[in-house]
Amino acid sequence: MTTDIEAAAQQADAFLAGKKKADDTAFMLGRVLAEMGIRVGDEDSWPQITGRASLSGEPSVFLGTVPLPTAKKLIDALIYAESVKRGAPHVRGCGHDA
Template sequence: MQMTTDTEAAVREADAFMAGKRKSDDAAFMLRRVLAEMGIRVGDRDSWPQITGRASLSGEPYVHLGSIPLATARKLIDALIYAESARRRQRDGESGHGA
């Protein structure tokens, strides 16, 4: 039995969606683990209520971060600034360009 063009397109779209959803779920899982290492609890209303992997019908993966309390956002911002500073110090140290 041969599938119609519409059916084939629907199957491809469903496959693309599921592949994108898997990628976004994996990214959301890794983000949850990183946040847990920082002491930020995903699923806790006072820490970080929601992180969800999603995908568009075309299969484009993305992670919905929900809204987070300001204190959590500040903690994350501080960690990112520290990490970027450490990366720059390491890069500048390796290239011999001391500050």
């Protein structure tokens, strides 16, 4: 049987592990966005990405609000990537680097 102190310590450990995982994910997402020319922390590009965790340790990433031009840039990149993945013939010659 665990004591209240042991249970609290286990919950704290789970939270910290989840927070670290979420922070790592947020960092990697920031690096990917930087490769696309989108700067995290810039009010006009992408103001905030934050790693979070529930008390149970479930990690999550808060993306904040994203300006419309940045959202459009991401949407275009995702559509292009999906088109290339599927081998869409109308994308191959349109001037994008694959």
